Amino acid sequence: MTMAAPIAELVRDYKANARIVIVGASLAGLRAAETLRAEGFTGSLTIIGDEPYEPYDRPPLSKQVLKGWVPADHTELPRLRHVDADWRLGVAATGLDRDTKHVRLANGDQVPYDRVLIATGTRARQWPNPTEAALEGVFALRTRDHAARLQQALAARPSRVLVIGAGFVGSEVASVCRELDLPVTVAERGPAPLVGPLGGVIGEIAAEMQRDHGVDLRCGVGVSSLEGDASGHVRRAQLSDDTTIEADMVLAALGSIRNVEWLEGSGLAAGIWGVGCDAGGRAFDINGVVTDSVFVAGDVARAPHVLYEYEFLAMEHWDNAVLGAEVTAHNMVNLEPHYYPHLLLPGFWSGQFGVNIKSVGVPPFGDEIAFVQGSVKDRRFAAAYGHRGRIVAAVTFNQGKWLPHYAGLIERSAPFPPPPSGWDQPDDLKPIPAEFPEHGVPTAIPDVVLTGHDPSERRAEFRPRRR
Amino acid sequence: MSEETPWQQVLRHENRANPYPFYAELRKTPVARQPNGTYVVSTYREVVSLLHDNRVSSDPTKRPGTAPGADPAEPGTETITAADLEPSIIDSDPPEHDRNRSTMLRHFYGPPQSPHQISDLDPEIRRIVAGLLDNMKGKTRIDVVDDFAYPLPVTVICKVLGVPLEDEPRFHAWIRDALESFDLGPEPTSEEIQREVADGHRAVQEFGEYITELLDQYAEQPGPGMLSAMVHDDGPEGRMSQGTLVTNAVLLLFAGHETTVNLIAHSVLTLLRHPEALEKLRRRPELIVPGVEELLRFESSVQFWHTRSALDDIEIAGTTIPKGAPIFLLYGAANRDPQRFTDPDEVDLERPDNQHLGYSQGIHFCFGAPLARLEVQAAVGEFVRRVRNPRLVEDPPPYRRNQIFRGPRQVPVDIDGITD
Numbered sequence: 001m002t003m004a005a006p007i008a009e010l011v012r013d014y015k016a017n018a019r020i021v022i023v024g025a026s027l028a029g030l031r032a033a034e035t036l037r038a039e040g041f042t043g044s045l046t047i048i049g050d051e052p053y054e055p056y057d058r059p060p061l062s063k064q065v066l067k068g069w070v071p072a073d074h075t076e077l078p079r080l081r082h083v084d085a086d087w088r089l090g091v092a093a094t095g096l097d098r099d100t101k102h103v104r105l106a107n108g109d110q111v112p113y114d115r116v117l118i119a120t121g122t123r124a125r126q127w128p129n130p131t132e133a134a135l136e137g138v139f140a141l142r143t144r145d146h147a148a149r150l151q152q153a154l155a156a157r158p159s160r161v162l163v164i165g166a167g168f169v170g171s172e173v174a175s176v177c178r179e180l181d182l183p184v185t186v187a188e189r190g191p192a193p194l195v196g197p198l199g200g201v202i203g204e205i206a207a208e209m210q211r212d213h214g215v216d217l218r219c220g221v222g223v224s225s226l227e228g229d230a231s232g233h234v235r236r237a238q239l240s241d242d243t244t245i246e247a248d249m250v251l252a253a254l255g256s257i258r259n260v261e262w263l264e265g266s267g268l269a270a271g272i273w274g275v276g277c278d279a280g281g282r283a284f285d286i287n288g289v290v291t292d293s294v295f296v297a298g299d300v301a302r303a304p305h306v307l308y309e310y311e312f313l314a315m316e317h318w319d320n321a322v323l324g325a326e327v328t329a330h331n332m333v334n335l336e337p338h339y340y341p342h343l344l345l346p347g348f349w350s351g352q353f354g355v356n357i358k359s360v361g362v363p364p365f366g367d368e369i370a371f372v373q374g375s376v377k378d379r380r381f382a383a384a385y386g387h388r389g390r391i392v393a394a395v396t397f398n399q400g401k402w403l404p405h406y407a408g409l410i411e412r413s414a415p416f417p418p419p420p421s422g423w424d425q426p427d428d429l430k431p432i433p434a435e436f437p438e439h440g441v442p443t444a445i446p447d448v449v450l451t452g453h454d455p456s457e458r459r460a461e462f463r464p465r466r467r
Numbered sequence: 468m469s470e471e472t473p474w475q476q477v478l479r480h481e482n483r484a485n486p487y488p489f490y491a492e493l494r495k496t497p498v499a500r501q502p503n504g505t506y507v508v509s510t511y512r513e514v515v516s517l518l519h520d521n522r523v524s525s526d527p528t529k530r531p532g533t534a535p536g537a538d539p540a541e542p543g544t545e546t547i548t549a550a551d552l553e554p555s556i557i558d559s560d561p562p563e564h565d566r567n568r569s570t571m572l573r574h575f576y577g578p579p580q581s582p583h584q585i586s587d588l589d590p591e592i593r594r595i596v597a598g599l600l601d602n603m604k605g606k607t608r609i610d611v612v613d614d615f616a617y618p619l620p621v622t623v624i625c626k627v628l629g630v631p632l633e634d635e636p637r638f639h640a641w642i643r644d645a646l647e648s649f650d651l652g653p654e655p656t657s658e659e660i661q662r663e664v665a666d667g668h669r670a671v672q673e674f675g676e677y678i679t680e681l682l683d684q685y686a687e688q689p690g691p692g693m694l695s696a697m698v699h700d701d702g703p704e705g706r707m708s709q710g711t712l713v714t715n716a717v718l719l720l721f722a723g724h725e726t727t728v729n730l731i732a733h734s735v736l737t738l739l740r741h742p743e744a745l746e747k748l749r750r751r752p753e754l755i756v757p758g759v760e761e762l763l764r765f766e767s768s769v770q771f772w773h774t775r776s777a778l779d780d781i782e783i784a785g786t787t788i789p790k791g792a793p794i795f796l797l798y799g800a801a802n803r804d805p806q807r808f809t810d811p812d813e814v815d816l817e818r819p820d821n822q823h824l825g826y827s828q829g830i831h832f833c834f835g836a837p838l839a840r841l842e843v844q845a846a847v848g849e850f851v852r853r854v855r856n857p858r859l860v861e862d863p864p865p866y867r868r869n870q871i872f873r874g875p876r877q878v879p880v881d882i883d884g885i886t887d
Contacts, residue, residue, distance in 0.1 A: 424565075
């Protein structure tokens with residue numbers, strides 16, 4: 001299709017002279033910058049990051065870095081091309097003024113933009129009691145600095161590590177502890193590890209894996225408080241079942257919080273759920289109307305996904321950051337009808353207890369699960385998730401090379417359970433409930449209210465609860 | 468006699484040097500049923516889809532009527548490793564496949580046992596390449612196959628496996644005889660060919676006996692290399708049976724260099740046929756990494772694989788491959804599929820998104836890919852840098868009979884000299 005000449009001229013001029021600001025200097029920010037240049041954007045490019053470091057890779061932080069194989073400062077992301085950007089590192093963005101088109105920075109600077117990309121990602125949820133969180137020996141894990149500190153603490157051989165939360169980060173760290181032959185207790189509120197992302201059936205297998213490797217796994221309990229000694233070092237934890245764990249090192253692996261606070265007052269559809277955007281990465285304003293100059297990518301983006309009944313999904317996955325950034329960056333320097341949609345089939349991987357866990361699709365969208373290949377006993381299997389008779393996700397334990405097969409089935413909305421494998425079938429192929437937790441009601445949702453009557457006045461209004 | 472199908476023409480020895488026009492013809496029917504009931508798959512999308520399909524078996528014994536030796540009308544339907552030996556990983560399905568592959572992989576480049584095994588070989592590989600090029604000093608004509616492409620991978624694989632290099636002439640002859648006897652083509656089964664088949668059988672037999680002896684020695688007295696490690700492995704999957712060990716050791720020794728020889732020979736041949744690509748690589752040596760991937764796409768060392776079959780009716784590209792049918796997946800044709808690769812018959816050392824099938828995909832993805840990459844990058848990179856004014860003497864050069872491991876017998880090249 002040829003573009004009408006004036007439009008083509010507009011795009012050319014824009015690519016040559018526009019100012020683009022990327023807020024967030026991690027995987028999505030870097031890949032977006034590279035894609036902009038690959039798309040022929042030669043205008044000015046500013047990349048803002050609150051950490052003082054060049055973009056680095058996070059998956060190794062909870063694995064190779066903690067084991068001491070790779071130093072935390074050796075995880076820089078490879079550069080795919082020269083991005084020729086003005087890097088503003090070590091300074092956080094504090095506001096977005098869409099009227100004057102400026103990003104405000106913590107140091108008082110204002111960076112003007114024609115188009116801006118929000119790629120601020122997430123941060124680790126801290127232990128909620130600030131006094132206890134400040135005890136020496138209490139850690140979180142999200143950044144390079146976190147990983148470096150945690151690695152040092154593990155190398156000093158604590159007498160026992162307490163991991164609070166058995167999601168991916170908590171489970172991976174527990175696995176590293178066992179590899180380092182450190183005693184470790186894992187306290188998980190849910191019935192088993194990984195229940196949120198993979199459901200209770202897989203969670204039970206993950207629990208066995210942990211116990212087989214000598215993890216003291218406590219499920220269905222919370223940690224009520226952490227206690228320190230006179231010198232302010234953590235010594236023990238009180239659990240909700242009135243037991244006490246003696247531990248001189250604690251990792252709070254409590255999941256993540258999306259970095260959206262800086263967008264307060266911007267009039268965007270931003271909240272604890274992320275920044276709402278269309279499948280092309282164009283941000284919605286608070287009224288649900290798509291914007292022209294604000295784009296979103298990576299962990300903080302929340303977009304409708306065609307395969308999942310157009311549900312708005314935020315995907316904290318590595319490949320979502322990469323593909324989302326590439327698609328969004330393309331759209332930032334193009335116009336309709338040349339937009340790309342971000343139609344990723346999400347996927348993630350995790351290495352723990354000698355098992356490579358991989359998944360494709362959106363497992364929590366499924367309500368049933370069927371083991372389709374391999375052997376659960378050997379921890380070498382594939383399982384499919386189904387929703388209303390079609391396959392919506394799959395997970396593999398040490399069978400990662402089969403993921404493209406299941407991805408193909410999911411993309412084609414193939415029936416669930418899928419056609420059986422020609423060999424290596426498990427004893428029981430029958431679907432069973434996948435046992436995902438009920439979708440709970442999130443707390444502390446910022447209020448959005450409607451005001452006005454006339455179409456020209458009718459507006460949503462953002463009223464954040466006082467924290 | 469009715470007219471031959473494009474596939475039958477591909478199999479003819481006279482078309483070995485250039486099967487690509489027939490592949491183009493084949494791709495018009497992505498899944499083409501042959502008169503003998505074999506389904507030949509030639510388009511990228513369909514090949515990839517079947518490589519990942521868990522209803523496709525790689526175990527030839529699961530194919531009715533074509534188990535080893537069962538069909539005298541088709542000489543050479545056994546693989547080199549299948550005759551009188553247990554199935555190797557390439558001829559087996561999960562769970563046996565997974566178990567044996569992961570046991571072997573641990574000693575090849577799998578962490579935590581041997582994560583640096585392959586990368587640590589780099590200096591030695593470069594030393595061997597340099598020595599081979601030094602040996603060409605003073606010559607005006609070289610054979611790229613015998614003088615260059617063959618000695619490097621064979622030396623390296625012997626070291627990796629722990630096979631005495633001085634035995635090379637013996638297993639070289641066995642491999643040659645086995646490969647020569649393995650011909651899927653329509654050429655008449657003359658007396659000569661039947662003799663070759665018999666020779667091939669004997670060669671495989673002797674090769675297996677040789678490896679068995681070597682493994683027995685390692686069982687008594689552990690030594691360096693992967694074979695000894697495999698003999699003494701007590702990993703999570705348990706020890707491999709002696710029979711499985713022998714076949715897989717044969718596979719590693721054979722496939723561990725034969726395909727690399729062809730890749731180096733074809734790479735040089737291709738670059739000499741495409742002087743602009745050669746010149747570009749000379750100017751920008753850093754292009755060797757994507758360049759080798761492109762050369763792999765352009766002339767895949769393994770043109771197709773032949774032991775797969777359907778374990779269920781499989782509907783694909785508007786065709787149903789019936790349960791039990793043999794399936795040949797044509798990497799060589801898929802890699803030139805214009806639906807997947809822009810201008811597939813051009814050599815583009817910087818080709819974007821070059822997801823070629825030169826190493827296959829799925830669970831049988833080439834075990835030796837990391838080693839092959841290292842060897843070919845070193846060999847081709849240094850050849851381009853050091854050989855002055857290389858000119859093909861004969862185009863096309865003579866080709867070997869084997870269709871699967873397709874490669875030139877010799878590539879005579881005139882040169883002006885060798886720079887340091």
